[in-house]
Amino acid sequence: MKYLDEYRDGELTRKLLKEIEATVTRHWKIMEVCGGQTHAIIKSGLDQLLPPKIDLVHGPGCPVCVTPLELIDKAIALAARPEIIFTSYGDMLRVPGSERDLFSVKASGGDVRIVYSPLDALKIARDNPHKTVVFFGIGFETTAPANAMAVMQAKTQGIQNFAMLVSHVTVPPAITAIMESPHVKVNGFLAAGHVCTVMGYWEYYPLVEKYHVPVVVMGFEPVDIARALLMCVKQLEEGRAEVENAYARSALKEGNQSAQNIIKQVFEPCDRAWRGIGVIPNSGYRLRGPFQGYDAELRFPEIQTITPQESSVCISGLVLQGVKKPNECPAFGTECTPQTPLGATMVSSEGACAAYYQYGRYTMSMQERELTK
Amino acid sequence: MTDQLNLSSWTCPLPLRNYPTIVMGHGSGGKLMNDLIRHMFMPLLDNDTLSQLGDSAVLDFFPDSDTPARLAFSTDSFVVSPLIFPGGDIGELAVNGTINDLAMSGAQPLFLSAGFILEEGLPMEMLGEITTSFAAACQAAGVQMVTGDTKVVNKGHGDGLYINTTGIGLIPADVAIAPKNARVGDAIIVSGTIGDHGMAIMSVREGLEFETRIVSDTAPLHELVEVMLAASPEIHCLRDATRGGLAAALNELASASEVGFTFEEGKVPVQPAVRAACEMLGMDPYYVANEGKLIAIVDGGVAEEVLAAMHSHPLGQEAALIGQVVADHPGMVISKTSIGGSRVVDLPAGELLPRIC
Amino acid sequence: MCLGIPGKVIEIYQQQEMKMGKVDFGGVVKEACLEFLPDIQIGDYTIIHVGFGISQLDEQEAQRTMEMLREMEMLADELPELDDGLPA
Numbered sequence: 001m002k003y004l005d006e007y008r009d010g011e012l013t014r015k016l017l018k019e020i021e022a023t024v025t026r027h028w029k030i031m032e033v034c035g036g037q038t039h040a041i042i043k044s045g046l047d048q049l050l051p052p053k054i055d056l057v058h059g060p061g062c063p064v065c066v067t068p069l070e071l072i073d074k075a076i077a078l079a080a081r082p083e084i085i086f087t088s089y090g091d092m093l094r095v096p097g098s099e100r101d102l103f104s105v106k107a108s109g110g111d112v113r114i115v116y117s118p119l120d121a122l123k124i125a126r127d128n129p130h131k132t133v134v135f136f137g138i139g140f141e142t143t144a145p146a147n148a149m150a151v152m153q154a155k156t157q158g159i160q161n162f163a164m165l166v167s168h169v170t171v172p173p174a175i176t177a178i179m180e181s182p183h184v185k186v187n188g189f190l191a192a193g194h195v196c197t198v199m200g201y202w203e204y205y206p207l208v209e210k211y212h213v214p215v216v217v218m219g220f221e222p223v224d225i226a227r228a229l230l231m232c233v234k235q236l237e238e239g240r241a242e243v244e245n246a247y248a249r250s251a252l253k254e255g256n257q258s259a260q261n262i263i264k265q266v267f268e269p270c271d272r273a274w275r276g277i278g279v280i281p282n283s284g285y286r287l288r289g290p291f292q293g294y295d296a297e298l299r300f301p302e303i304q305t306i307t308p309q310e311s312s313v314c315i316s317g318l319v320l321q322g323v324k325k326p327n328e329c330p331a332f333g334t335e336c337t338p339q340t341p342l343g344a345t346m347v348s349s350e351g352a353c354a355a356y357y358q359y360g361r362y363t364m365s366m367q368e369r370e371l372t373k
Numbered sequence: 374m375t376d377q378l379n380l381s382s383w384t385c386p387l388p389l390r391n392y393p394t395i396v397m398g399h400g401s402g403g404k405l406m407n408d409l410i411r412h413m414f415m416p417l418l419d420n421d422t423l424s425q426l427g428d429s430a431v432l433d434f435f436p437d438s439d440t441p442a443r444l445a446f447s448t449d450s451f452v453v454s455p456l457i458f459p460g461g462d463i464g465e466l467a468v469n470g471t472i473n474d475l476a477m478s479g480a481q482p483l484f485l486s487a488g489f490i491l492e493e494g495l496p497m498e499m500l501g502e503i504t505t506s507f508a509a510a511c512q513a514a515g516v517q518m519v520t521g522d523t524k525v526v527n528k529g530h531g532d533g534l535y536i537n538t539t540g541i542g543l544i545p546a547d548v549a550i551a552p553k554n555a556r557v558g559d560a561i562i563v564s565g566t567i568g569d570h571g572m573a574i575m576s577v578r579e580g581l582e583f584e585t586r587i588v589s590d591t592a593p594l595h596e597l598v599e600v601m602l603a604a605s606p607e608i609h610c611l612r613d614a615t616r617g618g619l620a621a622a623l624n625e626l627a628s629a630s631e632v633g634f635t636f637e638e639g640k641v642p643v644q645p646a647v648r649a650a651c652e653m654l655g656m657d658p659y660y661v662a663n664e665g666k667l668i669a670i671v672d673g674g675v676a677e678e679v680l681a682a683m684h685s686h687p688l689g690q691e692a693a694l695i696g697q698v699v700a701d702h703p704g705m706v707i708s709k710t711s712i713g714g715s716r717v718v719d720l721p722a723g724e725l726l727p728r729i730c
Numbered sequence: 731m732c733l734g735i736p737g738k739v740i741e742i743y744q745q746q747e748m749k750m751g752k753v754d755f756g757g758v759v760k761e762a763c764l765e766f767l768p769d770i771q772i773g774d775y776t777i778i779h780v781g782f783g784i785s786q787l788d789e790q791e792a793q794r795t796m797e798m799l800r801e802m803e804m805l806a807d808e809l810p811e812l813d814d815g816l817p818a
Contacts, residue, residue: 001648001736002756003736003775003787003792004652004736006796010639010710010713011803012799012800015802015803016799016802034732036734039730043710043716044711044714044716045710045712045714045715045716046712046714048715089727089728089780090726090729091728093726094398094723094726103396103397103398103723103724104392104394106397107392107394107397113580114580114581114726116580116581116654117781117782118781119763120781139732140732142784143729145766146763146780146781146782149765149782153746156747157746192732194734194777195732197777197784220734222711227799248788248791249787249788249792250785250787250788251785256784256785258766583758583760584758585759587757645757646756646757646758647757649755649757649758653755653758655733729732729733730732730733
């Protein structure tokens with residue numbers, strides 16, 4: 001596949017990794033903030049090939065993981081109603097709410113359907129005029145233009161039986177929060193390549209200037225990841241702090257203007273709660289005035305009184321900020337596993353805990369073998 | 374503003390350990406299904422034969438007589454939707470699936486039964502088409518359907534048609550194939566490209582449809598197995614990689630034999646279109662269902678001969694040696710990635726879902 | 731975020747007043763909305779995320795990067811091998 005295969009070149013990746021090894025002289029903590037990138041790193045085994053001086057941590061880059069519990073509970077409440085067809089991206093179906101997940105709602109007779117694109121949800125609304133189609137609008141800025149388009153189209157075409165449960169989160173405020181946090185000591189950031197494709201990366205310049213932390217825009221394939229890491233390490237070793245772009249074939253500094261325009265037309269920034277972290281000001285999107293008629297929370301105001309029930313053990317929050325590794329959680333691998341998840345980071349296929357569960361068991365098993373030799 | 378953020382403590386939802394009802398994931402061939410089998414069915418139904426959890430049960434008749442017989446006995450149910458898909462239909466699937474369960478014990482498939490559960494409203498023409506496929510598949514494979522049953526359920530209760538089958542086959546005396554027989558040093562062979570059937574179904578699944586030439590690989594594997602056994606009797610395990618894909622089959626065998634499996638990502642054959650479809654939907658080919666592919670664990674010393682024999686058969690032309698059985702990490706399957714890293718390939722958690730992340 | 735896959739635009743048309751297209755991912759063709767890529771043409775490559783094109787891939791930039799990486803690859807041959815902890 002063009003634009004994929006050449007960036008999966010094993011030889012080239014290993015050579016880049018060798019270069020990283022030769023360049024690094026001190027310990028550096030580097031954070032990537034994109035669930036897709038976490039997934040790519042773990043799937044290719046790239047993190048195991050990094051020199052020990054590089055500590056690669058996974059930030060809150062998984063919209064599945066950070067969707068507030070309250071919104072999951074609201075989604076479940078809506079999905080259970082007979083007059084609603086609840087549509088969602090596949091990722092969300094296994095995320096546990098306070099009591100159950102969307103899968104079990106489906107099992108109890110709720111009409112829950114996976115869609116590939118938000119336009120599919122709109123089509124379902126057109127085909128089912130006697131039901132209301134609610135779409136779970138999650139995602140970072142990458143998905144916002146698509147979700148915005150669905151709402152825009154609903155309005156233009158006069159589709160009344162459609163509503164969106166909005167749970168958008170944005171990246172720069174989260175990175176700022178992490179940079180400002182006294183607990184977290186990240187030396188460099190790898191920025192999400194597709195978020196930057198949509199939004200551009202001009203927002204990172206003031207952050208880099210203020211905190212003197214390098215930011216490198218990164219793609220998703222092993223060559224892209226290794227190259228971005230090399231660029232970041234070079235900056236750190238040379239004492240530089242700049243914004244660099246290692247995904248220039250897709251991401252431009254100004255981003256995609258058309259996509260940004262529709263986001264501005266349909267959404268506006270708002271405060272958003274991040275599961276496991278708390279409310280980060282201006283880190284979310286909500287529907288703007290002219291489109292509020294499509295807001296599921298306003299269409300079904302009774303769900304606004306839902307209060308989630310949290311219990312503690314899961315340290316998703318600390319994991320999401322790179323403060324703790326998944327295998328430092330007391331419940332990791334015992335009470336909390338991918339099929340009995342306590343937190344979203346274990347559910348999501350690129351949640352750090354799920355990724356570590358896979359890799360972690362292996363290293364523990366190797367260690368055990370060493371001990372019994 | 375940051376002092377209001379709770380960056381030092383954490384919150385977490387209540388655990389969802391026990392589903393009070395069955396969910397779709399319980400049928401996906403992954404961990405949920407495994408749990409259901411182990412915690413619901415086994416405690417109540419366990420016996421020495423069932424606990425082997427092979428694709429078919431091996432039953433010994435008249436073991437002390439001059440003419441002992443070993444039968445392979447299997448059951449399967451077919452609930453695919455849509456009923457007719459690129460490359461086949463539920464009728465053909467039912468016959469081949471049953472034959473394959475028997476073939477995985479090294480048996481020569483002989484007879485099968487079929488129970489048809491028809492949903493009120495199923496068009497006669499469609500049933501005719503499916504039955505014709507069923508009959509054709511039986512004839513092509515040299516098996517006979519010898520007993521059957523028909524039931525009708527109310528509209529809304531059956532996805533059009535469900536088929537349940539049982540199969541009976543005869544296992545030659547010198548054949549000893551079982552999930553627990555893998556040994557350190559054995560070679561891991563896959564009979565051809567993976568992910569074809571699952572992606573063929575995805576391509577026509579509502580909401581995910583895409584245009585492609587991918588077709589289901591549904592096929593009866595008993596003759597391929599015969600050819601393999603003729604090349605060498607040192608075939609320790611066979612598993613058809615159906616629901617849960619390559620990953621489920623490998624994990625089940627590694628687990629049953631209590632050994633570790635390693636394989637190389639680059640050696641697993643995948644059609645380019647299947648790879649592209651998986652990329653597009655965010656799925657991993659290792660977890661996608663197959664209906665005409667098997668995993669064979671064979672003695673390391675005879676791997677080449679067995680592979681050559683497979684290549685000579687139409688259903689094994691793309692067979693590949695992908696890895697070996699090791700003493701390390703017993704019960705775990707590790708793959709060496711294309712960049713030289715390693716990755717645990719676990720049982721899929723539940724239903725295979727397209728993702729946006 | 732953000733599963734985005736590169737594909738080649740093979741058809742462009744209007745549907746419900748949106749710029750739509752068919753994108754070929756290498757043996758798999760799917761419809762996508764190209765409304766955010768006003769300049770994209772048949773034969774161009776795009777990154778598709780949830781059924782929408784979000785960028786037009788810059789062929790020249792990609793080539794430039796690859797050339798640079800290949801040059802660097804040759805230099806890296808002088809460096810010692812990586813230790814990945816796996817048996818050789």
